[in-house]
Amino acid sequence: MESNIKELLKYIDPSTLNYQEWVNVGMALKHEGFSAWDWEEWSQKDSARYHPGECGSKWESFKEESGNIVTGGTIYQMAYDRGYVPPIRQETIALGWDDEISDDYVVVDSNNVEVLPIEQPDGRKWKPVNELIKYLETLFNDEDIVGFVTKSWVNEDGKHVPTQGSYKKTAGQLISELRGCKGDLGVVMGDYDQEAGAWIRFNPLDGNGCKNSNVTEFRYALVECDDMDLAKQNALIRELELPVACLVYSGGKSIHAIVKVDAADNKEYRKRVDYLYKICKKNGLIIDEQNKNPSRLSRMPGIKRGDNKQFLIDTNIGKSSWNEWEEWIESVNDDLPDPENLADVWNEMPSLSPELIKGVLRCGHKMLISGPSKAGKSFALIELTIALAEGSKWLEWDCKQGRVMYVNLELDRASCLHRFDDVYKAMHLQPNHINNIDIWNLRGKSVPMDQLAPKLIRRAAKKNYIAIIIDPIYKVITGDENSADQMAKFCNQFDKVCTELGCAVIYCHHHSKGAQGGKRSMDRASGSGVFARDPDALLDLIELEVSDAIKEQEENKAVCKFCMEWIRRYNLQNQIPIDDQFSQVKMLEWCRDLLKPQYKQITEELKDVRAKTKARTAWRIEGTLREFKRFEPVNLWFDYPVHHWDHTGVLKDINPEEAKPLWKKASDSAKKKAQKSRNDKKIAIDNFIDLENYGDPVMIKDLMAKFDKPDSTIRSWVKQAGYSVKNGYVIRPGD
Structure with missing residues (x-):
């Protein structure tokens, strides 16, 4: 302290x-x-x-x-x-959208710069009053109040220290008085000690004082070097193309550059001066750090100081404005490679990055998985993480084996770890290489991607990851996701991670609201189209509506498979005819006949099999690839907690519900309602005949009374339910 x-x-x-x-x-x-x-x-x-x-x-x-x-x-x-x-x-500095991770702003080689000596003006030709007028006209408007000091005192070190001086006159007043002073500058500015010289402030004041709080506009900053050769100072200031309004020799060891910063307020002034000083120091210009305040005094031109003159070397040199200079500095230091001539590499083409996911994604590239809720996107990313770690297939694509970081932004730690365990088991993989998986749990601790990227890079450095998987990105989006400009800057953070770590970045995002089936796959992701156009590979998931017939077919296959697994446990499969193996009714009969002691357990477990089959959802993946030819759409079953490729082709001809024309949607809806109505009527008639009439013959008039419908309507229902009518009685099929 x-x-x-x-x-x-x-x-x-x-x-x-x-x-x-x-x-x-x-x-x-x-x-x-x-x-x-x-x-x-x-x-x-x-x-x-x-x-x-x-x-x-x-x-x-x-x-x-x-x-x-x-x-x-x-x-x-x-x-x-x-x-x-x-x-x-x-450690508290967060990277902004435009910040560079590297910090190299070297524009000139200070060791090889050609020095530019300055010469004292000839005594007979030197016109001090004219110099000061030019200085005032360059820096100030007529109504600006100017602060200056001609009085000083000597401190204990023998140094001349300026007093507060004057801060009441405007630039217009001073210029007018100087033009009428007949060359006697002291009449206007006050007599000064030639041993000390005189000073002037370069930003306008409010007339109430000479502190930073009295500065009315933050136009200029002072660049001064006390520890360098004057000729080198002069050369470096010019080589750096600083936007200098006035360049003044101090009469001592330094040149004073009054640099245009044009800041809106004191906060911006400090930020720009810090940037200015950083560039100067990076390029060998040794800066006096105590000159940062906007009310700082500089040397007044037109004044003698000892045996030297304080004189105006130049005005309006370098870039014309702060913005122009800053853009130039950034463009020189953009870290972009130089253009190369195609002929130079034509016969020695560089090697392509190896394939991370065969036919889909290369190492060091970016991939986005998009889809609606309930598509199992997170499970798909966990499946991919495991496939990369174990060097196995993901869905049906071969994967390169290596180390992976999974960035979990949504699940609590325990749920995330259990989910990995569940997926490993469902994929029927042994965790032989789980040391290849690092999980970074950030639920409740995530930060915007522009802040996460440098933290991620720092933690992942030297780990040799082949992929960073981020799930999901909505947790780290910065800005408006519908803004192309803001989302382009957001996606640039993924490029930084890829470039700095040399690994792929894979992430998921949700669909926008509303129907998606009629859209192209690259237009379904929520927000700006930048999301779809930025990655090297886009895999888009859309749900398929499975018909009742397919559902029954899938349930039949699942029951048959389940029954056969039980029968194989006891080596009885050779007793089952081939045709019976494809009928759940027959397979259940065989289980009942061959496995009587186990049949109750089989029927209990079968409930879970049927429930799981009914819970399955069908999906289609469409790909938009930058490096590979487009693959045919891939159809999948999401059988919690993993996705399975549809090898049977049963999903191939299904069109997404949203892709159907309106007339087709209306027709299908009407058919569904009619079928449901027929099923409901059949169930009602079956229940009445089997349960309510105690097995006695049922007459049409009984059904008319039950359902309060006329004779013609009841006869139509009976016929649709598969019964017939004879002598007023309802006859079962086969009777």
Whole structure:
């Protein structure tokens, strides 16, 4: 704390403070545990007002009574107002959309720059008043109030220190008076000590003071070097094309460059000055860091300082504005490769990245899986993670084996780990290479992708991942997902991860609302079309509506398979005729006859088989690929918790419900309603005949009374249910 306070005091000149401000510094020092000598040592810098022993006597009167406490925060604010910039802790800095992970802003080679000496103006030709007028006209508007100082005092180090000076006159007033002063600059600006020179502020003031808070517009910043050869300073300022409004020789060891920053406020001013100083230092221009505050004094041209002159070297050099200069700096440091001539590589083409998912995705590329809810996208990504780790197939695509990071943004840790266990078992894989899978659980801790990317890169570095799988991306989207500009910047974060880690990035996203079947696969993902056009591979899932006939067929196959598995346990399969193996009715009869002791257990387990079969959903994957030819749509069953390829082709001819024309949708809907109505009527008649009439013959009039329908309607229902009518009685089929 002590070193921090003393560092802050270096920014506060006691001669610029009024009495109460000076006392406040003393009270703050006492509150923070300093001694009276610390206050006195600092106060000696104001030689005009300093009186030995005054600090000690005043110190004893400081009492921290209620409402009269001054803390170190007061010193901090005073230093901050005078140019102190607190250091930024690097670990708290979040990357913005436009930030570069690298930080190389070298524009010129400072060791090889050609120096540019400056020459003192000839004494007979030098016109000090004209120089100062040109300086004022370049930097200020007529109505701007200008601060300047011609009076100074000598501190204990023998250094001339400026006073507050004047801050009441406008640039227009000064220019007018200078033009009428007949060459006597002192008449307008005040006499100055030639040993010390004179100073001027480069930003306009409000006329009430000369602190940062009195600056009305943040137009310029000062670049000054005290520890470099003047000719090299001059050369580097020009080589860097700094947007310099006025370039002034200080009459001492430095050149003062008044640089256009055109900031909207003090916050932007600090940000731009930090950037300016960073570029200068990167390129060998050794900057005086204490010149950051906007109310800073610079050397006034047209003034003598010792044996030298403070003179205007040049005006309006380099780039014309801050924006133009910043764009130039960024373009020079865009880290983009130089164009190459095709002829140079024609006979030695570079090797393509190996295939990560055969025929779908290469190593180091990006893939998006999109689909609606309940498509099992997360399960598909877990299946893919396992397939890459084990070097097995994903669905029917061969996968390269390697290490994978799965970034879990949605599930709690326990659920995520259990899901991996469930999928391993459902895929019938042994976890021989689970050490290839790293899981980063971030539920409740996720941050926007622009902040996640550098954290991810830092954790994944040197792990040699072949893929980073992010599930799902809606948790880390920054900005409006319908904005192409914002989503392009969002997707650029995936490029950073791919480039920095040399691995593939695979992620999933949801469909937009509404019908999707009639859209192209690349237009279904929610938000901007950037989502579909950015990845190298897009796999899109859309649900297929399975007919009742197919559902019954699939249930029949599942029951037959289940029964055969039981029969094989006892090596009785050779007794089952081939035709019977495809009928669930026959297979159940065989189980009942051959496995009587186990039949009750079989029927109990069969309930789960039927329920699981009924819960299956059908899906179609369509692919949009940048590196490979487009594959034929792939049809899948999602049999929780994994997807299975439809090898039978039963799903091939199904059109997604949303893809049907309106007339077809209406027709199918009507057919469904009619079929349901017929089924309901048949069930009602069956129940009445079998249950309610106790097995006695049923007459048409009984059904008319039961359902309160006329004779013709009941006869139609009976016929549709498969019965016939004879002499007024309802006859069962086969009777």
